[in-house]
Amino acid sequence: MVNDIKVARYTLEGQSGLWETVIGIEVHAQVTSESKLFSGASASYGGSPMSHVSLVDAAMPGMLPVINQQCVRQAIKTGLGLKAQINKFSVFDRKNYFYPDLPQGYQISQFKYxxxxEGEVRVTLKDNSDIRVGIERLHLEQDAGKSFHDIDPESSYIDLNRSGVALMEIVTKPDLRSADEAKAFVTKLRTILRYLETCDGNMEEGSLRADINVSVRKPGDELGTRCEIKNVNSIKFIGMAIDYESRRQIDEIENGNKIIQETRLFDVSNGKTRSMRSKEEAHDYRYFPDPDLLPLNLDDNFISEIAKEIPELPDEKKDRFLRNYGLSSYDADILVSDKKYAEYFEKVTVGRDPKISVNWITGELFSALKRLSIDITNSPVSCDNLGELIDLISEGTLSGRLAKDVFEIMLETQKNPRIIVKEENLSQITDEGSIEKIVDKILGENPDKVSEVREKPKMIGWFVGQVMKESQGKANPSSVNEIIQKKLGL
Amino acid sequence: MLDLKKLDLVTIRNSLRKGDFTSEELVGSYIDRINNSKKLNTYNTLNIENAINLAKESDKRILKKNYRPMEGIPIGIKDLFCTKGVKTTASSKMLENFTPTYESTITEKLFYQGMILIGKLSNDEFAMGSSNETSYLGPVLNPWKKETSDQYLVPGGSSGGSAAAVSASLCPVATATDTGGSIRQPASFTGTVGLKPTYGRCSRWGIVAFASSLDQAGPITKTVADSAAMLTHMAGYDEKDSTSSTAKNENYEEAIGGSLKGKTIGIPHEFERLDISLDIQNNWESAIQWYKDAGVNIKSIKLPHSKYALPAYYIIAPAEASSNLARYDGVKYGSRVEGEVLDDLYKKTRGAGFGEEVKRRIMMGTYVLSAGYYDAYYLKAQKVRRLIHQDFVDAFGSVDAILTPTTPTTAFEIGENVSDPLKMYSNDILTVPVNLAGLPAISIPSGLDKDGIPMGMQLITKHFDENSLFQFGSIIEMSRSDMFQPKDWWMN
Structure with a gap:
């Protein structure tokens, strides 16, 4: 493939000048489904070892795979979400290799078809610029079981619960140029998968894992020799692995060495990558079409039915938020980064100022949820209640400060803000007579300050503060300001 | 004791219902005969106690006129079909102690219709062989011997146990599997009827796999009518087998009889150039005459790519086998030989668990799928396969069935071909094109050669036209003059 980016977007400095890192990613995303790709066993995470294993998963003699329609639908849905071509003809192949947690002695995958x-993902970077990352392909395949080598000094143990669970392997083109871009891509991809509900994106549970292909070159040169870093299971580690690996490759080349095409492992304990096997040691997987399965032939109706199920995706949602609510790109990005945030926002902002709604959600609410480690779906402050809180401010019942106090009580009690205001007697004093009384009291108590303020009008703030304090924060600050100015004749 | 040699499935079915004898009596007679026929080495495992109990149950049902279609009829099952609670070895050391916790779809169906499992029948190890000499439990002997020699003959393979047992009346019918001729060739060698249904007609679920795109289960029986009766209860779509067909199924027994006047049989004359024995060539000529006598038109047809069938088959089948047999690794079930490290365990387990022929095929299969060889072997073989398929499609444009001998020779002696795999493989030359094309075919005893041992004719029809196989097949049965009853030389 010809790379038409002549000017490098991102470079690293070496002794011999600038270097460009070229990155392609293969994401393994576990398909959200009731049962496994080719058997009826449960595909859910966890469960005691060997409790989700059918005869097919254990590769008993004479057992045959039967494709799970739900997984096919999920793959198509994901493809549509990635704006990709859906292939109406595809084939399941066997990838042959021996390992104890691979009971069949082969993995059923899709190789040639x-x-x-091809598809595309739009990724917004930190500087608010967009890049487009090409998707090369997506295919369905089986996951392997899990080996445990640390339970017993004498034996290894195998759990086949995961054996046969459906994975989507999503392969990008070599379109990424830095750790930040790669992290932003995987984050975006994960968001899309979660919008589509085709993968839960749970990296801790292994639902999303990445193999990262890294090579370096002088800007404008041909692609360099790549190394593949296998099975990186967090976005942070993806960044660390790329940073380490690109620097390692630059150092190797600048020291006169060649990069050897190989598979490497990222060591979490020291942040380095190390060699796992070279190209020469690579397996010959002897791919061939699985004769137990017919090729998958999809008809247009099937695909268009699935297309109807595609929800509004983050890009479209963002565009709509910019257009309909006049939000900043920054705010819109935060809201669409999780479908639940966007849903919450849209409920809160009905009939209310979008900017104020965003500020409350991304400010007070998010920091509270983070502090309490609570997901937004379980937020103690419901969207209706937050909406009413915003109403209380715009009605003038609550000052911004009082509103924050009410919010804290809402967090604790999950109560409606109007009830809180009533119970705690927190509503703002807007009655001018009441405010005047307090102002008069403060002015009377501080004759020296009164003469001072006539010289230095900026001191008015001190009086406002005193009045607010006296009113326990309930006085309307702008009325207070106005009345003081009038009384002092400023 | 009953005279089992006179009993075929249809006769037994009628006699049981009429009360001529009981199922218990029948099962007892088979067990007795099996016990006196150990020399043939047909059964790997017997199911005596269960069989007697099931027979008693069947007798009760028959008395109450509450019988199922195949009530109380004993059956032998090739040891490749997984049978719940009964050892299933594939005649391999690898699975010598393997007892499935599940029942294959085919045996499930047959038992559900009232058939009684009498025992598991020997075969070539993992169905790889044409002589039943590769079984880990030793060769099966053909119940037939040449009039001129006392040498033991092979029963053919891989369903040698099934064919020999039916031929020697050690069960009235047996299940078998056919990947490249493994039902038809042994049927031909033992004077029995062997049916390989259309690929997809019978479920493969629960059958130890050899080559998934070719394997197909079918019956070995004494008569064409029995074969039709068996297929009626074996066939049918199975949602557990993605390659099984939803094609309509029927009562195949009803197809037999009726005039064939005006129908056409195709004769692929290219096959005459193959190394077919003179006796068999002559027998082929006789069979053609029988059809002419029945008013059937004879037409010469061309199957130009069939000469490439054998090499294509011996690429595709081992390729699939090399992958299908990867699961026998000593990790989960089956035999295991411990090793120092993981690779050691694999090598020792597979080295000890598989026999020579199985290893040879795994090696061939691994080779043809290897990077750099795939296109030249596997892919090319698949292209040849499509051409062979197309040849048949073209031929069936103008004929209703194709007639060929089943094998180029009659049964050979034990040990005769063991050291020459190519010679052994060449025995499949007339049967493998059918598997590559996924067609149905039947082998029917058609005569005895000059040494007095059976020859068989093969009929091939369109996909899912098994009915015509039975129709055309009964002509051979009615026209032949020889009797297909071996002498009981092996009995104690």
Whole structure:
């Protein structure tokens, strides 16, 4: 493939000048489904070892795979979400290799004819610029079981619960240029998968894992030799692995060495990558079409039915938020980064000022949820209640400060803000007579300050503060200001 | 004791219902005969106690006129079909102690219709062989011997146990599997009827896999009518087998009889150039005459790519086998030989668990799928396969069935071909094109050669036209003059 980016977007400095890192990613995303790709066993995470294993998963003699329609639908849905070509003809192949947690002695995958072809993902970087990351393909395959080598000094143990669970392997083109871009891409991809509900994106549970292909070159040069870093299971580690690996490759080349095409492992304990096997040691997987399965032939109706199920995706949602609510790109990005945030926002902002709604959600609410480690779906402050809180401010019942106090009580009690205001007698004093009384009291108590303020009008703030204090924060600050100015004749 | 040699499935079915004898009596007679026929080495495992109990149950049902279609009829099952609670070895050391916790779809169906499992029948190890000499439990002997020699003959393979047992009346019918001729060739060698249904007609679920795109289960029986009766209860769509067909199924027994006048049989004359024995060539000529006598038109057809069938088959089948047999690794079930490290365990387990022929095929299969060889072997073989398929499609444009001998020779001696795999493989030359094309075919005893041992004719029809196989097949049965009853030389 010809790379038409002549000017490098991002470079690293070496002794011999600038270097460009080229990154392609293969994401393994576990398909959200009731049962496994080719058996009826449960595909849910956890469960005691060997409790989700059918005869097919254990590769008993004579057992045959039967494709799970739900997984096919999920793959198509994902393909559509990635704006990708859906291949109406695809084939399941066997990838042959021996390992104890691979009971069949082969993994059923798609090699030559994947179910999904080329697509594209729009990724917004920190500086608010957009890049487009090409998707090469998406295919369905089986996951392997899990080996445990640390339970017993004499034996290894194998759990086949995961064996046969459906994965989507999503392969990008070599379109990424830095750790930050790669992290932003995986984050975006995860968001899309979660919008589509085709993968829960849970990296801690292994639902999303990435193999990262890294090479370096002088800007404008041909692609360099790549190394593949296998099975990186957090976005942070993806960044660390790329940073380490690109620097390692630059150092190798600048020291006169060649990069050897190999598979490497990222060591979490020291942040380094190390060699796992070279190209020469690579397996010959002897791919061939699985004769137990017919090729997958999809008809247009099937695909268009699935297309109807595609929800509004983050890009479209963002565009709509910019257009309909006049939000900043920054705010819109935060809201669409999680479908639940966007939903919450849209409920709160009905009939209310979008900017104020965003500020409350991304400010007070998010920091409170983070502090309490609570997901927004379980927020003690419901969207209706937050909406009413915003109403109380715009009605003038609550000052911004009082509103924050009410919010804290809402967090604790989950109560409606109007009830809190009533119970705690927190509503703002807007009655001018009441405010005048307090102002008069403060002015009378501080004759020296009164003469001072006539010289230095900026001191008015001190009086406002005293009045607010006296009113326990309930006085309307702008009325207070106005009345003091009038009384002092400023 | 009953005279089992006179009993075929249809006769037994009628006699049981009429009360001529009981199922218990029948099962007892088979067990007795099996016990006196150990020399043939047909059964790997017997199911005596269960069989007697099931027979008693069947007798009760028959008395109450509450019988199922195949009530109380004993059956032998090739040891490749997984049978719940009964050892299933595939005649391999690898699975010598393997007892499935599940029942294959085919045996499930047959038992559900009232058939009684009498025992598991020997085969070539993992169905790889044409002589039943590769079984870990030793060769099966053909119940037939040449009039001129006392040498033991092979029963053919891989369903040698099934064919020999039916031929020697050690069960009235047996299940078998056919990947490249493994039902038809042994049927031909033992004077029995062997049916390989259309690929997809019978479920493969629960059958130890050899080559998934070719394997197909079918019956070995004494008569064409029995074969039709068996297929009626074996066939049918199975949602557990993605390659099984939803094609309509029927009562195949009803197809037999009726005039064939005006129908056409195709003769692929290219096959005459193959190394077919003179006796068999002559027998082929006789069979053609029988059809002419029945008013059937004879037409010469071309199957130009069939000469490439054998090499294509011996690429595709081992390729699939090399992958299908990867699961026998000593980790989960089956035999295991411990090793120092993981690779050691694999090598020792598979080295000890598989026999020579199985290893040879795994090696061939691994080779043809290897990077750099895939296109030249596997892919090319698949292309040849499509051409062979197309040849048949073209031929069936103008004929209703194709007639060929089943094998180029009659049964050979034990040990005769063991050291020459190519010679052994060449025995499949007339049967493998059918598997590559996924067609149904039947082998029917058609005569005895000059040494007095059976020859068989093969009929091939369109996909899912098994009915015509039975129709055409009964002509051979009615026209032949020889009797297909071996002498009981092996009995104690």
């Amino acid at each position: 994947p179910i999904v072809g």
